[in-house]
Amino acid sequence: MDLSSTLRMGATTPRTAGEQIASSLADIGVRVAFGVISIHNMPILDAIARQGRIRFVPARGEAGAMNMADAYARVSQTLGVVFTSTGTAAGNAAGSQIEALTAGSPVLHITSQVDRAFVDRDRAAIHDAPRQPDMLKAVSKAYFRIWEPESAADILSAAASAALNAPAGPVTLEIPVDVQRLPVTGKRTAPVVAQPLAPSPALLDQAVALIARAKRPLLWLGGGARGASAAATELVERGFGAVTSTNGRATVAEGHERSLGAFNMTPEAQRIYANADLIVVVGSRLRGNETHNNDMPLPRPLVQIDADWTQAGRNYPADLFIGSDARLALEGLLSRLPARLDTDKGFLRDIGAAREQAETNLRAALGPYQILADALRACVWKDRRPWVRDVTIANSTFGNRFVRIAAPNLGVHALGGGIGQGIAMGVGAALVSGNPKAIVLLGDGGSQLMIGELATAVEARAPAVFLLMNDRGYGVIRNIQDAQYEGRRVYTDILTPDFGLICQAVGMAHERLAELGEFANVLERALARPEPCMIEIDMTAVGSFRESFAGPPAGAAGGRARP
Numbered sequence: 001m002d003l004s005s006t007l008r009m010g011a012t013t014p015r016t017a018g019e020q021i022a023s024s025l026a027d028i029g030v031r032v033a034f035g036v037i038s039i040h041n042m043p044i045l046d047a048i049a050r051q052g053r054i055r056f057v058p059a060r061g062e063a064g065a066m067n068m069a070d071a072y073a074r075v076s077q078t079l080g081v082v083f084t085s086t087g088t089a090a091g092n093a094a095g096s097q098i099e100a101l102t103a104g105s106p107v108l109h110i111t112s113q114v115d116r117a118f119v120d121r122d123r124a125a126i127h128d129a130p131r132q133p134d135m136l137k138a139v140s141k142a143y144f145r146i147w148e149p150e151s152a153a154d155i156l157s158a159a160a161s162a163a164l165n166a167p168a169g170p171v172t173l174e175i176p177v178d179v180q181r182l183p184v185t186g187k188r189t190a191p192v193v194a195q196p197l198a199p200s201p202a203l204l205d206q207a208v209a210l211i212a213r214a215k216r217p218l219l220w221l222g223g224g225a226r227g228a229s230a231a232a233t234e235l236v237e238r239g240f241g242a243v244t245s246t247n248g249r250a251t252v253a254e255g256h257e258r259s260l261g262a263f264n265m266t267p268e269a270q271r272i273y274a275n276a277d278l279i280v281v282v283g284s285r286l287r288g289n290e291t292h293n294n295d296m297p298l299p300r301p302l303v304q305i306d307a308d309w310t311q312a313g314r315n316y317p318a319d320l321f322i323g324s325d326a327r328l329a330l331e332g333l334l335s336r337l338p339a340r341l342d343t344d345k346g347f348l349r350d351i352g353a354a355r356e357q358a359e360t361n362l363r364a365a366l367g368p369y370q371i372l373a374d375a376l377r378a379c380v381w382k383d384r385r386p387w388v389r390d391v392t393i394a395n396s397t398f399g400n401r402f403v404r405i406a407a408p409n410l411g412v413h414a415l416g417g418g419i420g421q422g423i424a425m426g427v428g429a430a431l432v433s434g435n436p437k438a439i440v441l442l443g444d445g446g447s448q449l450m451i452g453e454l455a456t457a458v459e460a461r462a463p464a465v466f467l468l469m470n471d472r473g474y475g476v477i478r479n480i481q482d483a484q485y486e487g488r489r490v491y492t493d494i495l496t497p498d499f500g501l502i503c504q505a506v507g508m509a510h511e512r513l514a515e516l517g518e519f520a521n522v523l524e525r526a527l528a529r530p531e532p533c534m535i536e537i538d539m540t541a542v543g544s545f546r547e548s549f550a551g552p553p554a555g556a557a558g559g560r561a562r563p
């Protein structure tokens with residue numbers, strides 16, 4: 001049989017469950033998938049290659065592959081797909097899957113199992129992890145297993161639907177390797193079902209009654225509100241002020257005169273909260289590191305909108321909880337509210353002024369790094385670039401809020417605070433077609449976790465500029481040691497490799513800067529090249545930030561922690 005007839009057969013009539021999975025993924029719209037090949041997933045990956053309908057990107061490790069699929073999902077606003085093998089491989093993906101779970105990213109993790117007769121029975125088959133489902137359930141929104149080849153197409157659609165439906169999140173699908181090889185009759189793929197949860201009209205009426213009494217209403221927009229940009233912006237035009245969490249960035253334009261952007265915990269923001277007389281919290285966990293562990297006073301009454309009913313009042317008591325999809329709830333409010341709310345113009349003016357003041361204060365604290373932050377701020381928003389950040393001082397200071405993003409899907413960062421995911425997230429974000437070259441902000445310490453994924457970036461021709469802030473060690477931890485541990489800098493001055501040589505080894509262009517005067521030009525040149533490249537900033541030569549960053553501000557002991 002020649003290859004072309006094999007390809008045709010593979011694309012039209014799946015003969016095995018593995019082929020069925022491959023063709024069903026393409027049928028539901030998947031165009032790019034990530035992963036690491038193994039005996040235990042070859043029946044599917046071989047079919048993907050033969051069918052030629054999905055681009056498979058081979059990562060160097062499962063952790064990186066998971067980060068790639070996660071970032072791809074966030075930027076493309078579609079399903080991210082990652083393949084791993086049984087046991088160690090699935091475990092390698094678990095840390096990165098926690099990030100996808102934290103950020104509510106719709107990722108489908110397709111992994112494998114030992115042969116059906118050996119599953120769950122601890123019979124020492126190769127790759128077996130007898131309690132693999134327990135591990136995967138702990139890092140997944142939902143978990144599925146395909147026992148019978150004939151159910152492959154339907155269970156795949158169910159798993160994809162579960163990942164995409166709000167509250168979105170990573171879903172794991174296990175398929176024993178022998179099941180992947182078993183014959184199927186060739187099924188039509190069931191469509192992915194997205195059923196946004198509609199709000200109760202009676203609860204919307206109650207919210208409108210509260211809003212009608214408010215003169216100084218605020219919206220707090222979290223990651224769950226990212227799909228409700230138009231409705232949130234319309235509420236702001238009608239007379240609300242806005243602020244976002246880091247995950248909800250740009251749900252309302254970050255430079256909007258009535259938005260605090262993500263400057264949500266500054267003294268200026270807290271003065272706005274003290275003056276506001278209503279807050280509508282949409283799709284936000286009100287995270288500890290963004291609310292002083294829930295000690296930061298927020299306005300009352302507090303109306304909470306969340307697709308996950310179990311979140312009701314968890315971190316702040318809600319005067320009214322609406323269990324609903326964010327967009328449907330905000331549209332329901334808009335349809336009930338007048339075209340102009342009778343709200344306080346002075347309050348709304350104060351919001352823009354508060355954000356500008358916070359931006360000025362932040363910029364002043366950067367010292368020599370102002371040049372760098374200004375240059376990034378000048379191009380990321382204007383060019384609508386994906387802006388991907390690892391957990392590093394540069395991000396915690398200016399990357400997370402000062403460098404504006406043009407749309408919620410263009411910002412990708414490790415919301416859960418795990419270092420080392422930046423390179424791989426950069427690859428995943430950059431491989432979404434239709435965007436200009438991505439910029440990926442990295443630290444030298446974190447980057448050492450997944451340095452191998454630089455090879456993936458080169459091989460996949462990921463259009464990304466990797467901006468490496470090299471302070472030769474774990475900078476933020478050193479700052480915490482100085483502030484809280486009498487300067488005992490233990491375990492933080494780790495060996496730092498020569499990143500120029502590493503780039504050379506994988507064939508990536510690299511430029512090192514010891515001063516920042518030329519930074520804007522160097523960045524422009526790097527952005528103009530189609531292939532991935534690295535700009536390394538030698539921070540030991542450039543010098544210190546004017547104010548050192550020693551971790552997120554802590555709340556009072558325990559915050560509003562409940563017993």
Ligand SMILES: Cc1ncc(C[n+]2csc(CCOP(=O)(O)OP(=O)(O)O)c2C)c(N)n1
Pocket residue numbers: 391392393394417418419420442443444445446447469471473474475476477
């Ligand atoms: C997976 C993981 N391991 C450990 C940590 C603790 N940690 C937080 S920041 C940091 C240092 C990061 O160093 P680098 O990437 O060089 O950035 P810098 O702090 O120097 O800006 C460490 C080890 C973490 N957040 N996540």
